[in-house]
Amino acid sequence: MAVKIVFLCDNLTVDVEDLSQTTFHSFGTVIENPEPSLLPQPRTGKLLANAIQANQGSALKYVDVTNMRDLYGSSPSKNSPSRAVMNMFVCAPRTLIPSQNKNLAGMFHVEILERHPYTTQTFIPLGVGKSEAQHRHYLIIVAPSLDASAQDECFPVPKSTNPKEKLPGRGLPDLNRIKAFIANGSQAVTYGAGTWHAPMVVVGDKPIDFVVVQFSNGVPIEDCQEAEIEGGGRSIMVAVPATSPQHPRAKL
Numbered sequence: 663m664a665v666k667i668v669f670l671c672d673n674l675t676v677d678v679e680d681l682s683q684t685t686f687h688s689f690g691t692v693i694e695n696p697e698p699s700l701l702p703q704p705r706t707g708k709l710l711a712n713a714i715q716a717n718q719g720s721a722l723k724y725v726d727v728t729n730m731r732d733l734y735g736s737s738p739s740k741n742s743p744s745r746a747v748m749n750m751f752v753c754a755p756r757t758l759i760p761s762q763n764k765n766l767a768g769m770f771h772v773e774i775l776e777r778h779p780y781t782t783q784t785f786i787p788l789g790v791g792k793s794e795a796q797h798r799h800y801l802i803i804v805a806p807s808l809d810a811s812a813q814d815e816c817f818p819v820p821k822s823t824n825p826k827e828k829l830p831g832r833g834l835p836d837l838n839r840i841k842a843f844i845a846n847g848s849q850a851v852t853y854g855a856g857t858w859h860a861p862m863v864v865v866g867d868k869p870i871d872f873v874v875v876q877f878s879n880g881v882p883i884e885d886c887q888e889a890e891i892e893g894g895g896r897s898i899m900v901a902v903p904a905t906s907p908q909h910p911r912a913k914l
Contacts, residue, residue, distance in 0.1 A: 664888035681843040693850040733820040744879040781877040790847025802843040803860035808833035830856040
């Protein structure tokens with residue numbers, strides 16, 4: 663189910679940031695190798711707190727790298743049992759609006775945001791090495807929630823039972839605080855339950871395959887809620903750099 667929201671402010675251009683746990687922590691989890699230079703071996707030195715040696719010393723295991731949540735027990739359809747699901751999304755590169763700025767690949771027009779109120783959702787890219795980031799990467803576009811209003815009364819959301827866990831709540835996305843991050847193929851991302859985000863945006867010259875892991879109970883309005891953005895001539899644009907910020911073009 664989708665709700666239409668009107669963007670009444672001036673045209674908004676959103677610059678992208680590098681995706682990292684530090685920059686993304688308010689919206690979910692970034693999954694990546696925290697120590698790429700540390701190779702598994704029988705006598706590996708000092709390890710990170712969540713790392714242990716495994717497989718007879720031939721592997722490093724990083725424990726609990728993301729927080730998977732199933733909140734369907736508090737949904738209106740709680741008698742419809744949820745289950746863990748794993749899907750594959752084959753995402754083609756998006757068409758960008760040309761820009762006269764030579765440092766930009768183009769502009770991406772944000773027209774819709776969605777959320778999954780009762781589940782986290784993890785996107786895991788397949789077959790894209792970090793070295794390919796200049797040719798294939800993807801954008802993570804997110805927004806915090808506004809306070810609840812009459813416009814979002816149609817949306818069921820969970821109530822937090824853990825005082826230490828703050829859920830986004832029922833409100834529509836705060837478009838004035840939208841953020842965009844750029845990720846490379848060595849990074850997976852988990853959206854926190856109820857986090858407003860754009861459908862996957864791949865940029866570059868080839869598609870990216872993603873394995874997507876979440877929970878679902880098959881009730882459409884509890885599985886996915888959408889907000890369609892109408893600008894009335896105004897727009898929200900993400901400025902997509904010509905190369906990944908994490909892999910800048912070498913100076914000659």
